[in-house]
Amino acid sequence: MKVVFSTSGNTLDAPLDRRFGRASNFLVYDTETESFTVVDNRQNLNASQGAGIQAAQTVAGTGAKHLVTGHCGPKAFRVLNTAGIAIYTTDAATVADALRQFLSGELKTTGAADVDSHWV
Amino acid sequence: MILAVASGKGGTGKTTVSVNLARVAGRHVQLLDCDVEEPNAHLFLRGVLQRREEICxxxxxxxxxxxxxxxxxxxxxxxxxxxxxxxxxxxxxxxxxxxxxxxxxxxxxxxxxxxxxIGVVETSEADGITLIQGRLDIGVAMAPPLIRAAKSFLDEGAPAILDAPPGTSCPVIAAISDAHLVILVTEPTPFGLHDLKLAVDMVRELKIPAGVVINRVGLGDDRVHAFCREQGIPVLLEIPDDRKIAEAYSRGELAVDALPAYHAHFENLLFRSRELYRAIRSEHHADLRI
Structure with missing residues (x-):
């Protein structure tokens, strides 16, 4: 099973980026092989609009069906939901902490966007 | 002639200048309120609605x-x-x-x-002024297509005054892009000067001739005057920081109606704007001949 984390770095120790659309990277963790790859999302850092939509499409492209992030806005939610991706929000400090929470079943899926458009 | 009234900074007096200019311009002038996010020229003209069209x-x-x-x-x-x-x-x-x-x-x-x-374009008639205004629907973020639609209602045979939105971004470019002359309204404050510089850069980039109206003269300092002098930008009118103008404005009255002394000042602004446009145009033709 693949799980995607929004992060500002590219290791498990890196901070979990609370922002979904404008996170620098997505860390894609494979629970079967216990390994990960990193997908660049920096093209969205300066997007004037639609960063969440583009980021959601990128996450969908990884084939993962689980996303762990800080917050998710309405447009990203619509894309992720359509792609059948479950969204989990957390205030964990690092990707490793968030991964631990995810694996222990502490995180609940969110059924709706938890912030408005253009939430920073 | 299409005369656009713009500014970098908001609240400098674009609408005041636009509606008063329209009033002194005489019959058959068109006033286009391009500030489609919050059109306000209608507050001063109170025309009778003639036509409303949905814009998609x-x-x-x-x-x-x-x-x-x-x-x-x-x-x-x-x-x-x-x-x-x-x-x-x-x-x-x-x-x-x-x-x-x-x-x-x-x-x-x-x-x-x-x-x-995305919104509507409304046309109304008020004492010989044809007011055309775009009104963006609530929640719609894109002004330029509505501004372009509003401009398409202009009768090219009649003079037009365009009241642009504030700033120097896409909606302003959409509003002023085919104007013959732009009047940049500013105030003699550091903020006014800062945004005037941005607006001057913008009109130069667009290659549209421009003059400046300095509003609320008496407050702030003389750096806007100095900047215009250094840059060779003509100051077409100075409006004093006169409480009576603000009082008339707050009642929805035009300065040229409420305070007759201003009638001549705005007529002069219109005259000087036309002269400036003619001078630049003939200079341009002279260049072509060489």
């Missing part, structure tokens, strides 16, 4: 039975108004700029265009 922009409509989710459309859209998933394309009409690119690049011809309402 074309947005993509995806035929799910034809879409293969190939990603050509979303890859093309720089505004991220369309997302491609395996299950098909998802559209976000509120982000679409209506360029039609997605329907052109779709290899399956799955995308057609449909109208998405």
């Amino acid at each position: 922009v074309p947005v993509p409509q995806v035929d799910a039975s034809l879409c293969t989710g190939c990603g050509e459309c979303s890859g093309f859209c720089r505004y991220h108004a369309i997302a491609s998933l395996e299950s098909g394309a998802l559209t976000f009409p509120e982000l679409c700029h209506g360029c039609g690119g997605c329907s052109l690049v779709c290899p399956e011809k799955a995308i057609t265009e449909t109208g998405h309402r």
Whole structure:
């Protein structure tokens, strides 16, 4: 099973980026092989609009069906939901902490966007 | 002649200058309120509504039975108004700029265009002034298509005054882009000067001749005057920081009606604007002859 984390770095120790659309990277963790790859999302850092939509499409492209992030806005939610991706929000400090929470079943899926458009 | 009234900073007096100019310009002048996010010229003219038209922009409509989710459309859209998933394309009409690119690049011809309402253009008549105003619907973020639509209602045979939105971004460019002359309204404050510089850069980039109106003269300092002198930008009118103008404004009255002394000042502004435009045009023709 693949799980995607929004992060500002590219290791498990890196901070979990609370922002979904404008996170620098997505860390894609494979629970079967216990390994990960990193997908660049920096093209969205300066997007004037639609960063969440583009980021959601990128996450969908990884084939993962689980996303762990800080917050998710309405447009990203619509894309992720359509792609059948479950969204989990957390205030964990690092990707490793968030991964631990995810694996222990502490995180609940969110059924709706938890912030408005253009939430920073 | 199309005369645009713009400013970098908001609240410098664009609408005051526009409506008073329109009043002294005589019969058959058109006043176009391009500040479609909050049109306010109508507060001073109280015209009778003649016509209201809905304005739509074309947005993509995806035929799910034809879409293969190939990603050509979303890859093309720089505004991220369309997302491609395996299950098909998802559209976000509120982000679409209506360029039609997605329907052109779709290899399956799955995308057609449909109208998405963004606002209305209203035309009213008030004592010989034809007021045309765009009014953007609440929640719509894109002003330029509505500004362009409002401009399409202009009668090219009659003079027009365009009241632009504040700033120097896309809506302002859409408003002033085919004006013959731009009047930049500013105030003698550090903020006024800072944004005047941005506005001057903008009109130079667009190659539109410009003059300046300095409003609320008496407050602030003389750096706006110095800047105009250094840059060779003509100051077409100085409006004093006169409480009586603000009082008339607060009652929705035109300065030229409430305070007759200002009538001549605005007539002079119109005269000097026309002279400036003529001078620049003949200079341009002289250049061509050489």
